[in-house]
Amino acid sequence: MKNKKQVFETVIHGIFLILGLITVGSVLLITVYLIISGIPAIREIGLVHFLFGKTWASTAATPSFGILPFILTSVYGTAGAILLGVPIGFLTAVYLAKLAPPKMKKIVSAAVSLLAGIPSVVYGLVGMLVLIPGIRALFHIPDGASLLAAIIVLAIMILPSIINVSITALEAVPKEYEDASLALGATPIETYFRVSVPAAKSGIAAAVVLGVGRAIGEAMAVMMVAGNASNMPSLFQSVRFLTTAVASEMSYSSGLQQQALFSIALVLFLFIMLINAILNFFLKRSKEE
Amino acid sequence: MITVKDLCLWYGNTQALHHINMDIPEKAITALIGPSGCGKSTFLKTLNRMNDLIPGIRITGEVCYNEKNIFSPDVDVNMLRKEIGMVFQKPNPFPMSIYDNIAYGPRTHGITSRVKLDDIVERSLRDAAIWDEVKDRLRKNALGLSGGQQQRLCIARALAVSPDVLLMDEPTSALDPISTSKIEELAISLKEKYTIIIVTHNMQQAVRISDKVAFFLLGEMIEYNDAETIFSMPSDKRTEDYITGRFG
Amino acid sequence: MEKKNGKRKIYMVIMRGLMGILFIMSYVLVKGIPNITWDLLSTTPSYIDGSIGILPDILNTIYIIIAALAIVIPLGAGAAVYLTEYAGNKKIVSVIEYAAETLSGIPSIIYGLVGMLFFCQFLNMQTSLLAGALTLVIMNLPTVMRTTQESLKTVPQSYREGAFGLGAGKWRMIRTVVLPGCIDGIITGCILSVGRILGESAALLFTAGVAHALNGFFEGLNSSGATLTVALYFYAKERGEFGVAFAIAAILMVLTLLVNLLAMLVGESFKRRRNT
Numbered sequence: 114m115k116n117k118k119q120v121f122e123t124v125i126h127g128i129f130l131i132l133g134l135i136t137v138g139s140v141l142l143i144t145v146y147l148i149i150s151g152i153p154a155i156r157e158i159g160l161v162h163f164l165f166g167k168t169w170a171s172t173a174a175t176p177s178f179g180i181l182p183f184i185l186t187s188v189y190g191t192a193g194a195i196l197l198g199v200p201i202g203f204l205t206a207v208y209l210a211k212l213a214p215p216k217m218k219k220i221v222s223a224a225v226s227l228l229a230g231i232p233s234v235v236y237g238l239v240g241m242l243v244l245i246p247g248i249r250a251l252f253h254i255p256d257g258a259s260l261l262a263a264i265i266v267l268a269i270m271i272l273p274s275i276i277n278v279s280i281t282a283l284e285a286v287p288k289e290y291e292d293a294s295l296a297l298g299a300t301p302i303e304t305y306f307r308v309s310v311p312a313a314k315s316g317i318a319a320a321v322v323l324g325v326g327r328a329i330g331e332a333m334a335v336m337m338v339a340g341n342a343s344n345m346p347s348l349f350q351s352v353r354f355l356t357t358a359v360a361s362e363m364s365y366s367s368g369l370q371q372q373a374l375f376s377i378a379l380v381l382f383l384f385i386m387l388i389n390a391i392l393n394f395f396l397k398r399s400k401e402e
Numbered sequence: 403m404i405t406v407k408d409l410c411l412w413y414g415n416t417q418a419l420h421h422i423n424m425d426i427p428e429k430a431i432t433a434l435i436g437p438s439g440c441g442k443s444t445f446l447k448t449l450n451r452m453n454d455l456i457p458g459i460r461i462t463g464e465v466c467y468n469e470k471n472i473f474s475p476d477v478d479v480n481m482l483r484k485e486i487g488m489v490f491q492k493p494n495p496f497p498m499s500i501y502d503n504i505a506y507g508p509r510t511h512g513i514t515s516r517v518k519l520d521d522i523v524e525r526s527l528r529d530a531a532i533w534d535e536v537k538d539r540l541r542k543n544a545l546g547l548s549g550g551q552q553q554r555l556c557i558a559r560a561l562a563v564s565p566d567v568l569l570m571d572e573p574t575s576a577l578d579p580i581s582t583s584k585i586e587e588l589a590i591s592l593k594e595k596y597t598i599i600i601v602t603h604n605m606q607q608a609v610r611i612s613d614k615v616a617f618f619l620l621g622e623m624i625e626y627n628d629a630e631t632i633f634s635m636p637s638d639k640r641t642e643d644y645i646t647g648r649f650g
Numbered sequence: 651m652e653k654k655n656g657k658r659k660i661y662m663v664i665m666r667g668l669m670g671i672l673f674i675m676s677y678v679l680v681k682g683i684p685n686i687t688w689d690l691l692s693t694t695p696s697y698i699d700g701s702i703g704i705l706p707d708i709l710n711t712i713y714i715i716i717a718a719l720a721i722v723i724p725l726g727a728g729a730a731v732y733l734t735e736y737a738g739n740k741k742i743v744s745v746i747e748y749a750a751e752t753l754s755g756i757p758s759i760i761y762g763l764v765g766m767l768f769f770c771q772f773l774n775m776q777t778s779l780l781a782g783a784l785t786l787v788i789m790n791l792p793t794v795m796r797t798t799q800e801s802l803k804t805v806p807q808s809y810r811e812g813a814f815g816l817g818a819g820k821w822r823m824i825r826t827v828v829l830p831g832c833i834d835g836i837i838t839g840c841i842l843s844v845g846r847i848l849g850e851s852a853a854l855l856f857t858a859g860v861a862h863a864l865n866g867f868f869e870g871l872n873s874s875g876a877t878l879t880v881a882l883y884f885y886a887k888e889r890g891e892f893g894v895a896f897a898i899a900a901i902l903m904v905l906t907l908l909v910n911l912l913a914m915l916v917g918e919s920f921k922r923r924r925n926t
Contacts, residue, residue, distance in 0.1 A: 118478070121819075126736055129728055130732060132732055133729045133733060133736075133742070134746070136729060136791055136792065137746055137749040140752050142764070142768060143764045143788075146764045147760070147764065201667060204664070205664055205667060221664065223910065224668060227671065227906065227907065227910050230849065230910050231906055232906070234882045234883045234886070234899075235678060235899045235903065236674075238892075239677060239678060239899075242681075272667075326755055329757070330757025330758070330759070332757065332758065332852040333851045333883060336887070356757065356759045359759055360852060360855065364855075375763070381760065385760070386752075389751070389752055389755045392755070452814065480817040481817065482817075483814065483816065483817040490812065490815070494806070494808035494809060494812040495812075496812060496827055497831070506813070506818075506826065510816060510817060510819075510822055511817060556812070560815070560816065
């Protein structure tokens with residue numbers, strides 16, 4: 114009687130353990146698959162040629178698989194999006210966390226979460242029909258599909274992450290700090306920027322890193338506005354990111370070309386893992402503060 | 403009925419109970435008194451192995467219930483807790499109807515017949531002296547009751563699995579004086595059928611309801627005797643100091 | 651004086667941001683809504699007639715949401731129950747939580763790629779809605795797990811003690827006392843997942859595919875099919891059908907708005923209920 118019950122409880126415990134381990138299994142699955150499928154092409158092409166080759170001509174008679182243009186485009190594109198998006202996101206977060214009247218806060222927060230919910234292809238679509246013609250007209254270039262267009266779209270797309278994480282960090286600043294500063298005669302604005310923001314700096318850093326992760330990983334919106342030519346990055350030229358390199362050729366690729374796409378995904382994955390590690394570092398430090 | 407032999411208990415590296423020995427009589431109220439942190443609640447929770455839930459706990463010694471050590475590996479903890487019921491410090495009815503709260507225990511132990519359940523629910527609520535107050539709203543959520551009613555409901559819930567022993571962990575500490583006296587009356591009437599062990603902070607309560615009293619201090623049982631003896635002529639100086647209010 | 655300016659400057663930035671959001675929204679709605687016709691919503695695309703209908707895409711979206719939720723809820727909620735009720739070992743907890751964080755940081759294009767390799771090729775499901783749904787399950791696992799975990803934390807310890815005190819075994823305690831208490835979290839997780847699935851495209855392009863055939867539920871799961879979002883991409887980028895693309899975009903915007911609204915209302919009502 115008792116044994117039966119015990120066995121039953123053990124079985125249930127086991128089932129829940131398996132459910133709990135599915136996340137771990139998924140991470141392992143993704144990592145293993147990317148490594149296994151990403152290594153062969155790198156081995157064939159050679160790591161240095163692959164990472165630092167300047168030309169990508171996967172379908173040429175003598176194909177060439179250099180992904181430096183993609184890596185640099187992803188880096189520049191992300192940096193640009195951060196430069197544009199962080200100041201706006203940061204100020205919005207300070208405003209929402211410290212200055213906004215409750216009603217305003219509610220409206221803006223709702224708008225921010227709406228912004229986060231808009232599908233990336235919708236951003237891409239608006240970009241295609243508004244940004245690209247706009248850039249073409251404004252800078253007198255033949256085609257507006259460019260790194261600049263991608264940067265602007267990415268900057269808007271990373272705003273919600275930056276705002277939300279920064280708000281959490283700013284709201285966690287103990288009120289005593291601010292009261293102390295206010296009691297010394299500092300104005301609220303001075304207090305928020307000289308006391309609250311420095312106190313929340315790890316959390317804000319985490320917000321920026323999270324934004325980097327989102328920007329470097331975005332594929333579809335970028336694919337629709339960046340032009341997708343494998344040029345070395347330049348603001349007004351059509352460019353291809355790591356993500357779009359995978360997405361644009363996957364459907365018709367085969368052989369070494371397809372394997373090379375898996376290798377690109379592996380490179381992207383390594384970038385993301387690095388960013389995750391940095392993110393965790395800041396989040397942990399922010400919690401300790 | 404319950405015999406405790408040389409019981410020691412550790413939370414991690416701190417020892418919370420030191421070599422407790424006592425015989426707890428059947429169909430009587432035994433009160434455990436002492437200042438906060440003296441180990442009386444810990445001791446109470448050892449008797450139905452509710453302490454098992456706390457990680458890092460270690461127990462030596464024996465607690466014999468019906469001549470069987472409750473720590474022996476072939477004891478079914480769930481059956482033990484059915485026989486030794488518990489009422490907690492804060493009333494903790496489940497967020498279900500009054501009926502389902504009472505029926506929870508019987509259902510747990512395999513009773514599904516509607517007729518039997520109805521019967522058990524009514525009997526338990528009557529025994530806990532709350533039947534008249536709730537009989538018209540058995541299907542309403544139990545969280546809608548007052549604190550005192552909730553606690554009597556929890557007593558009824560404990561009675562519904564027909565235990566032999568009822569452990570009460572400061573059952574009135576969260577209640578107003580009127581509810582408290584109702585619970586005390588209830589405890590006295592219940593001792594005809596059940597063995598009751600109650601932890602209390604309230605010295606008057608111990609005087610009013612208990613037959614036996616054990617005084618705990620810093621994890622040791624200092625004195626254990628008939629209630630009258632303890633309150634009129636305690637043999638230990640520390641007991642006297644405590645019951646006369648010199649510390650507490 | 652200068653300080654006043656600071657405040658005003660911030661205010662201006664925010665206002666401009668709000669205007670931007672408003673612009674995107676109204677632009678999409680203005681360009682999209684006139685293109686939403688009954689024909690568009692109720693037909694399949696036909697090269698012969700040269701007409702486009704998005705009924706299959708609407709159905710595919712619904713199918714994939716149902717399939718993904720049906721799988722992700724037990725998995726995610728189960729993992730959360732394991733973490734809060736069973737896991738005694740701190741190390742396992744931190745490994746699982748770290749894995750969940752990692753999952754939520756992985757970009758969807760990588761999910762798409764691995765989903766294609768594992769579900770479509772290795773498990774031989776071909777390009778199908780089921781393969782897409784399973785890929786979405788892994789993506790949304792951390793979300794459902796986290797929201798369920800949050801709500802499990804609000805189940806008072808005294809309920810658990812009460813159940814154990816009556817002699818209930820662990821599973822009975824969980825089934826009767828803990829699981830009813832985490833419905834809130836599961837619902838919140840579902841709403842968030844629906845929002846995410848509605849917007850997902852990169853992970854589905856290579857797993858669920860781009861077909862526009864009209865199918866029943868089970869038939870649909872086994873065949874390739876585009877969701878609304880994928881169809882939008884397809885019509886805008888490959889076919890240059892911007893009218894249709896904007897119509898879909900407008901539908902998606904309205905749905906996103908509804909999902910957000912629902913999430914907010916549900917969140918507030920749960921908060922209120924918890925406080926009473």
